[in-house]
Amino acid sequence: MRVLCVAEKPSIAKSITQILSGGQYTTSNSANRYIKNYEFDYPQLNAHFTVTSVVGHLFGYDFGPQYKNWSSCDPFVLFDVPVEHKVAEDKQTVASNLKRLAPSHQELVIWTDCDREGENIGSEVATVCRSGNPRIRIRRARFSAIIAGQIHRAAQNTVELDMRQAASVEARSIIDLRVGATITRMQTLGLQRLVPQLKDQKLMSYGPCQFPTLGFVVSRYEQVKSFVPETFWFIYLSLARDPRNEEDQTEFTWRRGRLFDLDIALVLYEFVLENVMATVTKVTKKNVKKWKPLPLTTVELQKSGSRLLRMAPKKILDVAEKLYQDGFLSYPRTETDIFDPQFDHAALIAKQVVDPAWGGFATGLQQDGYAPPRRGKKDDHAHPPIHPTAHAGNLNGDAKRVYEFVTRRYLACCSKDAEGFETTVDIVSGGEDFYATGRFFSEPDLVGLVVLARNYLDVYPYDKWGDKALPDFEEGQQFMPSVCELRDGQTSQPNLLTEADLVGLMDKNGIGTDATIAQHIQTIIDREYVVARKEGAVTYLVPSNLGIGLVEGYSRIGFERSLSKPQLRRETERMMVQVCNGTKTKAEMIDESVEQYKHVFVLARNNFNRIVEESRRSPH
């Protein structure tokens, strides 16, 4: 029997081949430059295997040519006209490779990622293969990690393709196209016609992900703008053990924190002054841990990368993609923050011992520094957390910095939590409670044998856990504070959104996926809805007048679930789950969603003057 195996991407086809063939296989080129076809015998099934791949989706949806021209029709009709489902122009070579291979095989085994998109890509692969060989038997391999045992088990225990999951993706694709096209055309044409400043603005797109993304930026901007500082008061108390040394001050924090009522603060302060001699009520000493980081997901890479490496999320993902293609990093698009229990950490750590910067640390992990990585809560059942797959010694610039971050993060995951020693001193002065906290990695010799360790912090300089010395205090000890003042301060205004903040918000609200979040941010910048403003080391996102105008305009119309809020997208997500469960059909999902958006569209068009007003308010 001849079996045709098709993976979602070339790298997976290669890994599967290496595992199933035991290293004995032949390679040939396909019509597509990225795709190779591998062949070998698989005696366990008494079969000859051909393994190849696609490069993501094969098909795309679009309107027919008669609707291409924006003036050809009222945008509203795009809610209902038929959509074409065709192999995308740039995927013709991918499809022709499958179609050519199908006739010489009796069985097709689909090895796409085990998620909704993977199921959908699998159904596309099946369609193309069937067009080359109508009688080909179609099966699906289920695997959640590229680990030999799992891959063999998947090959020998194939299942059915899940057509419900595939259908849920089709429904979402069609809805996104219809909604995106109608609102984009209406909005762009309307604003160009009615707002003089915008007549040359090329494209003012609407998308179910880009608008909620813009909404987050505008909403933070409004918070910053409407912020009114408040004054608060607190009692500041400190002790100088050596009154001649101004540096040697132990500052105590008032247990009440901040008070926003001056009268009350004054009364309490006067109580304290009447009896200011302080008494130490308690000295607490305890061992404390700072947890090592979780295994790295794409979203985390982008958040911490943009914060620590000061690169745009999109840039980080591009660099990581290149490192993956060069064989230095594992697949960079993953939601998983749990390593498979069978994952071979020893082999990966061994590859890093040669590094001049962290090789010594890796050697330490090989001796007794190793501890199994923490287990997060997310598993996409398709890819492991991001980790280095080979040592890279010759990188430069951004590639070097991203590789270093991923590698240090990985080694930190395989290390131990940092251990410190914390002392808290509680005092009472004039009936009010104060405290001071100090922390050490190594306790001064008093107790002698407690050895505390920085552990993962030695390889992960991105986390800070500073030493803060505290002089010795004893319970019952009394002292006269060197300073005791009623001080005031003001609440500070919130910061504008950073790219890292925005990635986090989108992830939390289900806007976009690990692979697309950075693109959506880039889109709202490209559309000039938002400007990325660099202030020192941090990049803040500031909405433009156009961006603010659009969001304000739509919310003025008073949509129950505004177009720039995440609820509508969440509803789409919920319906996809229902289609996957079988509690809703694809057609029902499309109908319901389109009805809802038709309503929104009509309301928006009838009240378009409000959007125009908001967009006109200031020059762009």
Added chain:
DNA sequence: GCAAGGTC
């Protein structure tokens, strides 16, 4: 000239 999803 429209979307978002995959991958390169």
